[in-house]
Structures are given as structure tokens and as C-alpha cells.
Amino acid sequence: MDERFLDLTTLLKASLGRLLAMSPVTTSTLPPDMPESGVYLFSQGDNHLYVGRSNRLRARIRRHGSEASRHNVAAFAFKMARQATGRTIASYKPEGSRKNLLLDPVFAKAFLDAKEGIRSMDVRFVREDDQLRQALLEIYVAVVLQTPYSDFDTH
Numbered sequence: 001m002d003e004r005f006l007d008l009t010t011l012l013k014a015s016l017g018r019l020l021a022m023s024p025v026t027t028s029t030l031p032p033d034m035p036e037s038g039v040y041l042f043s044q045g046d047n048h049l050y051v052g053r054s055n056r057l058r059a060r061i062r063r064h065g066s067e068a069s070r071h072n073v074a075a076f077a078f079k080m081a082r083q084a085t086g087r088t089i090a091s092y093k094p095e096g097s098r099k100n101l102l103l104d105p106v107f108a109k110a111f112l113d114a115k116e117g118i119r120s121m122d123v124r125f126v127r128e129d130d131q132l133r134q135a136l137l138e139i140y141v142a143v144v145l146q147t148p149y150s151d152f153d154t155h
Contacts, residue, residue: 008133012140015039015126015133019141024122027065030058035127039137041145042076043122048145050076053138057125065118071098071111079149080114081107090153 019041025031040061042050054060063073071078078098082088085107094100101107128134142150 008130008136009140011133012137015128015137016141016144019124019126022124022126024124026121026123027062027119030061030123034058034125035129037129037134038125038127039134039141040123040125041141041147042118043124045122048147049121050079050149051138051141051145051147052076052150053128053134061123061125065115065121067112067115069115071102074111074115074118076149077111077114077118079151080117081110083149084110084114 019039024043034057036057037055038057039051039053040057041048042064050064052060052064063069064076066074069077082101085104087101087107089096091097102111126137128137138150139152141147142152
């Protein structure tokens with residue numbers, strides 16, 4: 001294996017351990033001394049649902065559950081709304097687009113409900129400043145914890 005890649009992946013297991021060992025908080029109780037960059041995890045108890053990464057952790061975590069967040073910044077909530085309404089297949093035609101889905105009152109309510117649910121979920125995070133390690137850690141956490149709302153689909 002390439003030595004640089006091996007170096008980047010060596011600490012992934014330890015970082016996951018630190019992430020899971022963190023006492024969970026919510027989007028409204030994020031500590032003032034949290035890191036700027038890293039990987040975050042949304043869970044309901046032992047049910048780990050979504051992992052993401054950001055260089056602006058506090059703002060990014062809050063956007064997932066903010067009532068005012070649009071579909072492009074509340075991706076986790078949008079995925080939950082898709083699941084709740086059975087509209088799981090993405091479409092790039094106007095009639096099946098995200099914008100069009102939000103015109104459907106049932107879907108729009110499911111999206112709002114999902115954002116509200118996210119606000120009460122457990123959130124954990126771990127500092128990771130190195131961008132490559134941050135990306136690899138996001139993938140590693142998603143694979144190991146089998147987070148159902150994390151995907152790496154291209155658009």
C-alpha cells in the first residue's frame with residue numbers, strides 16, 4: 001500500500017473511538033470550545049444515522065436542523081423526508097426535482113418534520129484539520145457504523 005495513504009488511514013480507528021466516546025450534545029447545546037474542523041455524527045441512541053464533515057462544524061451541524069435551511073444545506077433532512085414519503089429516487093427532470101418535491105405539501109411537511117427531529121438527535125464530533133484525513137474519516141465512519149443516510153452518490 002502507498003505509504004502516504006497508509007499514514008492517512010492509520011489513525012482512523014482511534015478517531016472513530018474518540019467520536020463514539022464523546023458525550024452527545026444536540027444542535028442547540030453545542031459547546032463553545034468545539035473544534036472548527038472535523039467529522040460529525042447524528043444518532044438516535046445507538047442508531048447512528050448520518051455522518052458528515054466540515055471546516056465550519058458549528059454552523060454546518062446547526063444547518064442540518066434549522067427550520068430555515070433549504071434542501072441544499074439540509075441534505076440529511078431531505079434524505080429523511082424522501083424516505084418518509086417514499087420519494088427515494090432522485091430525478092433531474094423538473095417534475096421530480098428537489099424544488100418540485102418541496103411544492104408538494106406532504107413532502108414539505110416531511111422535510112420540516114425531519115429538520116425538527118434532527119434538532120433533538122444526539123450529535124458527536126471529532127476534530128480533524130487535515131482535509132484528506134477528514135474525507136477518509138467520514139467514509140470510514142459511514143462504512144463501520146453503516147449510517148443509512150450517508151451516501152457518496154455523485155450528482
